[in-house]
Amino acid sequence: MDRILKSISFIFHPLIMPVLGVGFYYFISPRFTPQEIIYAKLVSLTILTIILPVLIYFLLKTLDKVQSIYLKTTNERILPLLLNCVIILIVLLRILTQSQFAELYFFFIGILISTMSCLILAIFRFKASIHMISISGLFMFFIALSIHFNININDILALMCIITGAIATSRLHLKAHNYKELLMGIFVGVMPQLILVNYWL
Structure with a gap:
C-alpha cells in the first residue's frame, strides 16, 4: 500500500497537469484544429512545462537550493514557484x-x-498542497469544458473524483501535508478557474 500511494503522488505530479488539460481540450473540442498545430502546441508545452522545470530542479538541487522534487519546505518552494510563473507567462505570450x-x-x-x-x-x-492545486484546477477546467461544449463526460469526471481522492490520501499517508494544507490547495486550484470561467464560458 505504501508503494501504491507513493506511486500515485509521482504519477499524478503537478507538472503533467497543464499538458493533460490541453490534451483533453483538443480531444473533446468540436472545433477543427489541424493536427500539425495540435502536435506543435503539445510538444512546446511539454518542453516548457515539464522538461524545463525538471532541468531547473536538477540545477537547483546541484546548487543545494532544493532537497527533494516534492519541495517539502516553504523555503524550497519560493524559487521554483517564481520560475514557474515566468514559464507560464512565456506560454501565455508565445x-x-x-x-x-x-x-x-x-x-x-x-x-x-x-x-x-x-x-x-x-x-x-x-505550505499549500501543490498536488491538490493542480488536480483540483484541472478538475474545474474539465467541468467547465463539459458545460461549454455541452458534452457528457460524467465518466471522466467520476474518474477525476477518484483520482483527486487518491492524491489527497497519498499526500496524507506520506505525511507531506495536513488537512488544512490540502483544503487550501483545493481552494487555490479551483477558485481562479471558477472565476475565469466568466471570460470564456
Whole structure:
C-alpha cells in the first residue's frame, strides 16, 4: 500500500497537469484544429512545462537550493514557484494566445494565479498542497469544458473524483501535508478557474 500511494503522488505530479488539460481540450473540442498545430502546441508545452522545470530542479538541487522534487519546505518552494510563473507567462505570450484558444488561454491564466497564490503562501510560511492545486484546477477546467461544449463526460469526471481522492490520501499517508494544507490547495486550484470561467464560458 505504501508503494501504491507513493506511486500515485509521482504519477499524478503537478507538472503533467497543464499538458493533460490541453490534451483533453483538443480531444473533446468540436472545433477543427489541424493536427500539425495540435502536435506543435503539445510538444512546446511539454518542453516548457515539464522538461524545463525538471532541468531547473536538477540545477537547483546541484546548487543545494532544493532537497527533494516534492519541495517539502516553504523555503524550497519560493524559487521554483517564481520560475514557474515566468514559464507560464512565456506560454501565455508565445504559445496559447487569447485570440487563438480562449479556453486554454484562461486555463493558463488560472494556473498562473494559482501558482502566484501558492508562492505568496510559501513566503508567509504556509505550505499549500501543490498536488491538490493542480488536480483540483484541472478538475474545474474539465467541468467547465463539459458545460461549454455541452458534452457528457460524467465518466471522466467520476474518474477525476477518484483520482483527486487518491492524491489527497497519498499526500496524507506520506505525511507531506495536513488537512488544512490540502483544503487550501483545493481552494487555490479551483477558485481562479471558477472565476475565469466568466471570460470564456
